[in-house]
Amino acid sequence: MASTATHADKTNAADKSIGFDYQYYYFLLQVLNLKVGQSVGFEVKDDVHTELGQNRNIFYQLKHTTQVAANGQPVALTKLDKDMWKTFYNWAMVITDKVAGREQVEKQLEFTRQSEFHLVANKKHSNSNTIFEAISKLQANSIAADAAKLVLEAAEQSTTDDGIKNYINKILSLDLPVLESFLLSIKFELDVADIVGLVKQAVQEFHIETAKVPDVLAAIDSNLRAHIFQKVKDGEAVILSFEDFHAKFRKHFNDARSTKLTIKSFLPSMPDDLFSQVFIKRLLEVKYLNVVDVEIAADLTTKKLQLAMHLDHWDKMGEVTSKDISTLHDNVRTLWQGKFRADFIDCEDKDIEKIGRGILREMLGATFPLCDDVLSIQHSNGEIYHLSDIGRIGWHKDWETK
Template identity: 35%
Template sequence: MAGTKTIQEQHTAGPQAIGFDYQFYYFMLLALDLKFGQKIGFEVKDDVHIDKEDGTTVLYQAKHTIIKNSKGNPQNLTDLDTDLWKTLSNWVDFINADKSSDFLKKHTFILVTNKSENNNDFITTLNTFKADNDSDKVKLKIAELGNKTQDETLKKYFKNVSKLSKSKLELFLKNLTIETGEDGIIDKIKKRIFEKYYQENLVEPIFERLSANLNLSKYLEIKAGQRFEISGEDFGKKFGKCFKVTTDIKPLPKREFPVLLPDDLESQIFIKQLLDIGEVQTGSNDIRNYTTQMLKFLNHFTYWSEEENFILLTDIEEFKNNSILIWINEFKAKYRQIERQINNGYAIVDLEDDIKNLGVDLVEYIRRQNLSIPGYSDLGIEFSNGHYYALSDKLEIGWHFDWGNKYKKE
């Protein structure tokens, strides 16, 4: 059994997942200090990068270990550390791939790790170079380290770095920083938040809201094939509400948006659903009114969530989930007896009249709901109804007992 556990542990991705989390939290730490005119990116140009106002770029590689030394601290960053030399070799590849002579002039390189330094000869040599500008000593050190290992992959990294021309190597070394012992990253983020607001009771809720919304935004943008980059201006606009931790309930702003009705109102899925249960009749003015309510809500919701970023992504998710849960609970209550009859062998076609009546009752119940978005006052009945019409138009909810089969085949 012990052997099986060891095999299982060898195939888990826990350490790798923590490494990705470390990169994200380091990104979050840097984002808190982002200035107007700057732009930060995650997994775009490197693990993290910052484009600065002067046209230069800082590339960050963030490396994490869960391995502890005998004192219980993260293991040392040794002279032959694979993460160290793989990172340097990758940056050399960036330099060689760029055909212009400006790449090194416009980029700085920072390796960040939670590993301890503990007399790393290469770091000592790098620091000496920054004082005396003698790159020959650095080349000798790289050659010396290359001769100390039998690892072919490491040898390849050493060789790649040492092949830089003298002028490029010197500029690379001048622009290179290695930051060790960068551990406790979450505590550092919370400290940074505290330093900005000096209210300890706000730190935890701000941290939770900001990390959740940054992470969700990252997921959605990368999933959509987009680059996850945030400018200083966008950071305040998209995530500023994370810092407004307050119990004040306020209304969302309303505007007059043009409502452009579709040509064929009765071809809309949500209208088909209402027609099928007999809640509305073909040609009724109610169809136009219901469509108007839905479009007014959708116009405002886009304005609140996308154009002006009044609403956080997590708030949107909570609002939608809560709305659907209200429908789920009432749907189950209304159709409990129908479900029992079907389970007892009744054909659904023989229960159609009862289903339609219950469907209308369900619609009427849902129309009485006055929904609210977290942090804001009630939407009002018109917008709440419009939201439910939109959900039914997207086939996320329905009114007929068999709505999932009845409409999703269309």
């Protein structure tokens, strides 16, 4: 039957893209788990590798599949899985690399004994995978190396795929002590599907509140991707040590642990009629604005809305309570009230607008505390406009009756 897939379908890069992201997030996971003196490489010695010190290395091959079984779950890792055998083949090539000085069996043994080889995949474990079973039994010391080799030979004989045969034969060509050491060093990390969830958990384990984890991860993610891009652009290896990571990224964790309120990049939706807003009318009353100052009115409205959106966000995230917000409003109104009463004593009618603008100017120069933080000047201004908008403060002597 002829294929119904279009050329675009066949060349779709989605599978490659998710495979790259899977590899990247596993790299980030290893970076987050670094200890002092350790480092992690991205596409240097392997997809990902960790240097533990004292010439010990962990090599990670990442395999992500979009294929699913009848139950909708990722397919299982079978005994003739091409990704598995290609991974083993690549490691065997590294073990026997002449350029790296590992032509002799002694050097190969030394290398395998100093290394671990991790196959990480979102594929499920299969009880019928005789290769997985043989390696597990060898590592449990319940079968010998020659018995494990027989299982590999049986797999080679059971396939007609020349590619898989080639991969298996390369592994079988290893000297038996080297093959044994290699198989003893293989680790399977299967069913690793929610890689982003594991990364979030690793971030949280830096003593970061759950609500702040997404923001911390977003900051680290964007900066790390930029770091990788620059390294690759400069032709340099992407390797991050514990010390590098601490120097470059600790600020994101410190900020999340601080008592300062988080600042978001909210984009408020502007009202259709800026000049119908109560706080704008209050500003017009003392001639702080004119009806032609559309851009200024829009800027002041943005400050008001930004403050309101942040108060709602902080309340929902548990950074402040409704009582804290009420206290902020009450304190700002009290400050305004003192200035308003003092400045309008014995006020002549001709000075009302000027005095009103003076009170406004003083208020706009103030910043207001909220919990253990202090609002920025923009948010403090927004608080003033917000209180005016809800009818709690004004600038004209007779603002309440106008």
